[in-house]
Amino acid sequence: MKKNLFYKIFFSYLVIIGISFFLLDLFMRDEIKAVLTSQIETELLSYAQLIDQTSPEKASEHLKQIAQTSKSRITLIDVKGRVFVDSEKEAALLENHFNRPEVQEARLRGTGKSVRYSDSLRIDMLYIAVAMKDGQHIKGYIRLARPLHDVQSIIEKVYQYMLLTIGVVAVISLLIALFFSYRLYEPIKTMEQFTEKLRQGEPVGTIILDTADETKTLADNINYLVDELKHKIRIANEEKSKLMTAFTSMNEGVLIMNEQGLIEFSSPVLSNMLAIQYDDVIGKTLIEAFRSIDLQKAFREFKEKRVNLSREIVFGSPEKVILRVSISGIHGHPDEEKTMIVFHDVTRLKKLEQIRMDFVANVTHEIKTPLTAIIGYLETIQGGAINNIEETKKFIDIILKQAERLNRLVEDLLTISNIEMKQTVLNFESVNLRPAVNNMISLIEVKAGLKKINVRNNVNDNFPPIEADRDRLTQIFVNILDNAVKFTPDGGEIDITAAESESYAVISIQDSGIGVPKDEMGRLGERFYRVDKSRSRDLGGTGLGLSIVKHLMIAHGGRMEIQSQLGKGTTVLLYFPWEDVNKKS
């Protein structure tokens, strides 16, 4: 870059110098030669006339002297062309000079000149001839010959000076070229580096130049553009982070598909919703990422109809999730439309809806069953059975039993509702677990004995006492043990153990029962929810047992967890917070 600029300036100077030198040479060389030659000519002529005016005798006497001063060879020639005196050579040895051009010219015009190359001296010679006249008659010729090396040397001298000048000018132009190229180059280089940095996205400040020419304006413009760009980038980043914040803080998952149907963006919320990895999704198609037929169908429908649509879609893995999926287009470039899919988790909503519906249906059913029996038997009694004391007694027993069941149901419901409304006051006291568990086992001993189920208390004697309401604790255990006995086949086992964790006493009641299917696990603890509807009711449950346990555990500041393996058994884990933990909360 720098060299380029420098060479360009320098060589243009050199070319200009070269051309001027050539033109100078073209016009001056001959001119100088002509001027110099005519000067010598005039000089020689005046010498010749001087010789002419002196007498020939004297002339021949001083010939050598004159030749010396005039730096020329003087030859005196008679009218016939014969040389009779020569300043340098023996006259007799010289040939006839009559035919020499200068002599001929002098014969015709009085004076004559000629420039010839002398073979003997190997130099250009200037010959001047003057006719010596005696009145009208020519009596002879004076010829002066001088080598032109004077002219040559003067010309050489001139050229030497010219070359010197060229050299100096060249050096000066070199310096000027350096200077200008540097002056031009520096700001350009600065701007170049600046823009390069900018291009690579490095942070840049502003260009500061100490020039005042166009480069300065250019730099100012660049600075302005950079500022604009930075501003735009900042705004874009702001927008992006706003969007990202919106995407992450809102409850909906967002997915953006590019025009080829490949996923371009997936919000973290969506990853949580469907337990997918961001990297596994980006660049994939919808079917690859989610493998959902319904989603694919909805997407295809959207692509065909180009109308925003919304669907409820069930996603299976790993847990069932119901999402409301809304698909809409992002309008940008006319022929490349992106698609946005918004996922709204309605699982809980659906579940609550289901629970509410189930609750109403269950309550009605649970109340209606004993009521139907009561009414039926009462009608029978009214219809005449009253006369048969034995029959009536039997019916009244049944009616009482059903009424008790109804009562139990209402009581259970009241318990739950009281706990839920936080109207139940718990009387906390320290409870020693081992004796308490023994107590509770004794309550279900008869039932367990009937099915030959072995209930074991594995709690250590010195297990630290837990904080609990003794009556409620009994209720909790009876409900769980009752379930355990119900759903454990004959000859099974129930183990009660306790363990200490940092903040909880964890009591586990493990049975070897039939277990609970995986997809039903989540609904345990719901009111009236039964895994096996027909069977459980036959066993005399109200469907509220675990629900009461769940709520009581929450009232205790703890929680209930259920682990189960189909066919292997169920383990209920009760978490009771330690005293200090309880007080803190």
Next chain:
Amino acid sequence: MEERKHTSSHYEMELQEIKNNLIYLGALTENVIRLAMKSLTDRDTQMANKVIANDYEIDKMDKEIEEKCIKMLALRQPTAIDLRFITTAIKITGHLERIGDMAVNIAEKVVQLNEEPKLKPYIDLPHMSDMVEKMVAKALDSLIKRDLQIADEVRKIEQQVDDLNEQIFRELLTFMMEDSKSIHRALLIMHVSKNLERIADHAQGIADMVTYMITGENVRHLSTDAK
């Protein structure tokens, strides 16, 4: 240059289309296994009939994928991994179609089973179906992610499924020996179990094809060769 780019991206799109269809078919079969097994545990004849009725969708997709693959082979002459992908796609779609058929078999048995009272609570069968569903899901995952490790996991589960099938078989045998009235139902359940086991085999087949697609190394029948 522009023209070439256009063609190659078109080619890419065709490949992607085949892949999409294959996964769609995979999702269909996954669904159908789940529904068939749910119809068994819930004793839902209606659901079972739906599974049987919807088999045409799988068959249609299978045919479509096969045609696309053959067209691709004929017109585009893919090489290396693309060629392996196309050839394996043809095989995988075959496996998936067979899995669909087996789900239909299960659904048919469910319809018959529901006409009689329940023989026993299903414990091992749902467990087995869980494993089989997982195998199919993993096989498809390995295809999507081109992940050898996931393909290996499929092969590991296969052995467990075989064992479970044996166990169910023995259990049902005792039922039949104890009570001749249970024979019909026990045989039907045995069929279900057998079909599940064969679905597992097909899932492994898919995993093997994926392994071949990625490495170019044929791992099929390695265990039988060893025997």
